[in-house]
Amino acid sequence: MIAVDKHVAEHAGVSSREIDPGLLESTTPIVLRGIAGDWPLAQAAKNSDAAFLSLLNDYHSGEPVVTYQGLTEDDPRVFYNHDLSGFNFQPVQSDFPAFCNQLTKDKKLLYMGSTMVDRWFPELRTENPISLSGIDPLVSLWLGNHSRIAAHCDFPQNLAIVVAGKRRFTLFPPDQLENLYIGPLDFTPAGQAISLVDFDAPDFSKYPRFKEALSHATITELEPGDGIIIPSMWWHHVEGLSQVNGLVNYWWRTTPGYLGNPMLALKLAMLSVGQLPDAQREAWRSHFEHFVFNRDEAKMAHIPKQQQGIAGEINELQARQLRAELLNKLNR
Known part of the structure; x- marks a missing residue:
């Protein structure tokens, strides 16, 4: 397990109904503790996993979802196989209620990534509102068990809000690309090129420059209702620390x-x-x-x-x- 001493800066007292536009334009990560603490999703999650998943099922359109299901129990990462010729999971078209039931007990990797809320969960945004000062974002839901998402970066600005479970975010500035040992650009587990370093057991003999990356890293853990702004091109590694983890994120670009x-x-x-x-x-x-x-x-x-x-x-x-x-x- 990596050791990171520096924590992401926090900004308290921000409501999902009124966010300072300056925060959304930040060029460094900011934790917005409790920004969505009053959301029904966050409240349900604080009650129980069953209450959270029941509410999600109420929002669900009924359309099957694409999920990732791990091939073994010993690797919770969404990652490659041993020689990077394939992946350690298989995509499966799943009935959403059945997936939710599986999620509460399965020890293998289970993950539903970047599922468009407006299509699959059309009532979610109405019941869990947020004001983004005229921004028209792409809104996605992420749901998984004890899964780990390798460090990667995204072009859009990102506001990610945890709605169930606990998640740990480890972040690196854009200039740490060379020290993160990025894999193929054109063959990736989920669209973005990822760091090949296993953050749970880093091999410093194979990836020696990763020590330098860690000296620039910051870390935070978020619970239901907490959010984080991840600026464009910042590398972020995300771990699900609970059996049921949910996150809603908002992506937008700052240019046309x-x-x-x-x-x-x-x-x-x-x-x-x-x-x-x-x-x-x-x-x-x-x-x-x-x-x-x-x-x-x-x-x-x-x-x-x-x-x-x-x-x-x-x-x-x-x-x-x-x-x-x-x-x-x-x-x-």
Whole structure:
């Protein structure tokens, strides 16, 4: 088990009905202790697992859900198999009430991840409201037993609220990527690339730089009604510490959707730039630094603003035109 001494900063007295927009824009993690303590879901969970699951069943639309079911009892992670050629779980289309019943007693990994609330649990948001100052988030429900989700990062901003059980979050700044030993980008257990380090028994001889990552880590444990803001691209490892764990999360981006997902740009750069000879890659590094990472209006001042094109501020029409151009050329 890893040892982390630093705890995530906490902000007390925040209500789900009134959240300071500044908190939602935070670039460092913040625990919002008790933010949803008055939610019926959190209240039911504090009563019993049975009460919580009964309420979830009341919200459920009746449609089957996709769950992950572990292949052995000795590994609670949503992870790979021993040689990274496959996974240590199998996806199963499940009847939700049957899954809930299984969840209360099964020792193997059981996990329902990122299930869209508006489709599968349409009454949940009405009965458990939150005010996000004009943000229109993607809202998901996560449900599992003593499961562990390997460290990963997400592009959107994330407000995660524990609604049942206890969860432990271990977080790392974005710049710790190199020290977390990230696995394949294009073959992942659940969509995002993950750290290959087992946080329960880290192998420092195999992953020596992980010690440096731990020196930058912060940790927190949340109970029903507690929330945490996880800023864009922060690495987070999540452990379910109870037999029944539930979490509702809100994802949103801080830029218009028409600008696209940066992960696509990374993959395209790996395809088109990553295999170039060293000297050519270095030449392209200067282009990326100039046009992407060190953007500055002053650098473009020699071009009339209306003629700066994609080197200036990109509007929706320009984004659509650029996307069409890229698709046309990539399909050749």
